[in-house]
Amino acid sequence: MSNISSLKTEQGAKSRPSKGQTSRATILLTAAKLVTIKGLNGLSLRDLAAEVGISKSGLYAHFKDKEELELATIETAAVIFDNEVLQPAMQAHAGTERLKAVANSFFSHLERKVFPGGCFFAAVAAELDTRPGPAHDRVVEVLDKWLSLLKQCILDAQLHGEIDAKADVAQAVFEIEAMLLAANFLFVMRNDPIHLTQSRRGIDNVLARLAVSTAAKKR
Amino acid sequence: MSNISSLKTEQGAKSRPSKGQTSRATILLTAAKLVTIKGLNGLSLRDLAAEVGISKSGLYAHFKDKEELELATIETAAVIFDNEVLQPAMQAHAGTERLKAVANSFFSHLERKVFPGGCFFAAVAAELDTRPGPAHDRVVEVLDKWLSLLKQCILDAQLHGEIDAKADVAQAVFEIEAMLLAANFLFVMRNDPIHLTQSRRGIDNVLARLAVSTAAKKR
DNA sequence: ATTATCTATAGATCTATAGATAATGC
DNA sequence: ATTATCTATAGATCTATAGATAATGC
Numbered sequence: 001m002s003n004i005s006s007l008k009t010e011q012g013a014k015s016r017p018s019k020g021q022t023s024r025a026t027i028l029l030t031a032a033k034l035v036t037i038k039g040l041n042g043l044s045l046r047d048l049a050a051e052v053g054i055s056k057s058g059l060y061a062h063f064k065d066k067e068e069l070e071l072a073t074i075e076t077a078a079v080i081f082d083n084e085v086l087q088p089a090m091q092a093h094a095g096t097e098r099l100k101a102v103a104n105s106f107f108s109h110l111e112r113k114v115f116p117g118g119c120f121f122a123a124v125a126a127e128l129d130t131r132p133g134p135a136h137d138r139v140v141e142v143l144d145k146w147l148s149l150l151k152q153c154i155l156d157a158q159l160h161g162e163i164d165a166k167a168d169v170a171q172a173v174f175e176i177e178a179m180l181l182a183a184n185f186l187f188v189m190r191n192d193p194i195h196l197t198q199s200r201r202g203i204d205n206v207l208a209r210l211a212v213s214t215a216a217k218k219r
Numbered sequence: 220m221s222n223i224s225s226l227k228t229e230q231g232a233k234s235r236p237s238k239g240q241t242s243r244a245t246i247l248l249t250a251a252k253l254v255t256i257k258g259l260n261g262l263s264l265r266d267l268a269a270e271v272g273i274s275k276s277g278l279y280a281h282f283k284d285k286e287e288l289e290l291a292t293i294e295t296a297a298v299i300f301d302n303e304v305l306q307p308a309m310q311a312h313a314g315t316e317r318l319k320a321v322a323n324s325f326f327s328h329l330e331r332k333v334f335p336g337g338c339f340f341a342a343v344a345a346e347l348d349t350r351p352g353p354a355h356d357r358v359v360e361v362l363d364k365w366l367s368l369l370k371q372c373i374l375d376a377q378l379h380g381e382i383d384a385k386a387d388v389a390q391a392v393f394e395i396e397a398m399l400l401a402a403n404f405l406f407v408m409r410n411d412p413i414h415l416t417q418s419r420r421g422i423d424n425v426l427a428r429l430a431v432s433t434a435a436k437k438r
Numbered sequence: 439a440t441t442a443t444c445t446a447t448a449g450a451t452c453t454a455t456a457g458a459t460a461a462t463g464c
Numbered sequence: 465a466t467t468a469t470c471t472a473t474a475g476a477t478c479t480a481t482a483g484a485t486a487a488t489g490c
Contacts, residue, residue, distance in 0.1 A: 042258075125408060
């Protein structure tokens with residue numbers, strides 16, 4: 001509760017936001033965090049309004065209906081994820097170095113609880129996987145972009161000779177993604193950073209195998 | 220809708236169950252399936268009653284309140300998972316053979332859509348990870364038992380000399396679990412069995428590495 | 439943005455009743 | 465055969481809460 005609303009204090013203690021300034025951005029940041037705990041479905045406008053500190057009707061000044069709020073929340077989460085995880089990793093050199101940087105910034109965003117319920121898109125994807133609609137489609141888009149980034153890292157690593165040019169790229173992406181998903185799942189469930197270490201080592205193990213073994217044929 | 224309720228026809232067309240026989244078991248089977256689509260939270264008594272074909276009040280003849288129904292549903296899912304995934308695998312010899320059997324029966328239960336939304340416990344765990352309560356605790360128990368089984372397979376494999384006795388068991392369990400979680404996540408999301416194949420190969424890759432490399436030191 | 443209000447739906451409770459079974463009387 | 469009783473259910477209804485809208489204030 002209070003620990004969530006306190007997160008908006010990042011805006012600075014200097015100018016305490018007057019109620020009239022409780023902006024769309026604040027609503028969406030709060031919504032994005034709450035969604036990882038309660039789910040898109042479980043997030044009620046009442047709870048959200050209370051958490052933000054405005055009335056329920058105040059939300060309707062910013063969003064036509066709940067669906068519009070949900071879609072905007074997803075966009076906000078995508079921007080946060082981009083800023084917190086993707087952009088920092090793009091500083092690293094392409095290839096395995098960048099892949100490890102992606103993993104590390106992902107782990108960091110879990111540890112710092114950028115979203116209290118772990119990776120926003122893992123949580124929402126699991127909730128929406130069997131429920132069609134625009135929200136589902138948008139989440140799948142973000143995940144596809146994420147997997148494309150992982151794939152590009154593998155391809156670059158091949159160009160740089162860091163991993164075997166004959167390696168099965170899709171298989172490598174699957175295994176890396178598996179390590180990251182498991183890190184999120186287990187870390188959120190047990191709140192034990194050991195799982196981040198295990199995931200990091202798991203990725204290293206995958207990369208080590210691909211760097212050496214030229215015998216890894218596809219069946 | 221209809222495809223879910225039709226699943227109870229396994230009881231046989233011979234003795235069409237009279238309304239008086241619409242049993243607790245039918246309710247719980249239907250509930251377990253629906254939960255993997257709508258979530259524990261998203262499952263309304265109205266929807267469940269409609270799906271089963273009884274009135275809302277009929278549900279209260281079997282369960283004190285929704286929480287009792289949720290807990291009973293989790294128990295039912297645990298029994299189904301045991302029958303569909305764990306028991307078949309226990310037929311295989313202990314060690315890597317059993318580990319692969321567990322994975323295969325897990326994949327099979329996904330492909331056959333024993334639960335339409337994929338692995339019941341992965342779905343519910345993701346939903347409940349940050350929401351305390353008896354349901355959460357019970358789900359964690361089931362997952363712990365599951366991870367213990369994977370661990371025992373690795374230990375047996377070490378005894379049989381199938382994998383390096385110096386291998387880090389917890390790390391191996393993490394990596395195997397990662398492959399299984401990713402299989403569920405991606406298969407449910409895309410409905411493409413390629414992800415089951417990738418997961419199977421991922422597990423083979425982990426086991427192959429542990430069988431050979433005695434150089435795999437921790438850190 | 440607020441307050442007041444609306445409609446739909448959530449979980450839950452109550453009363454009535456259908457159909458079956460058990461106990462009893464003749 | 466009769467009466468009492470049991471079990472499982474339907475239908476009506478209650479309170480709380482969901483999303484949503486209208487009128488209004490600053």
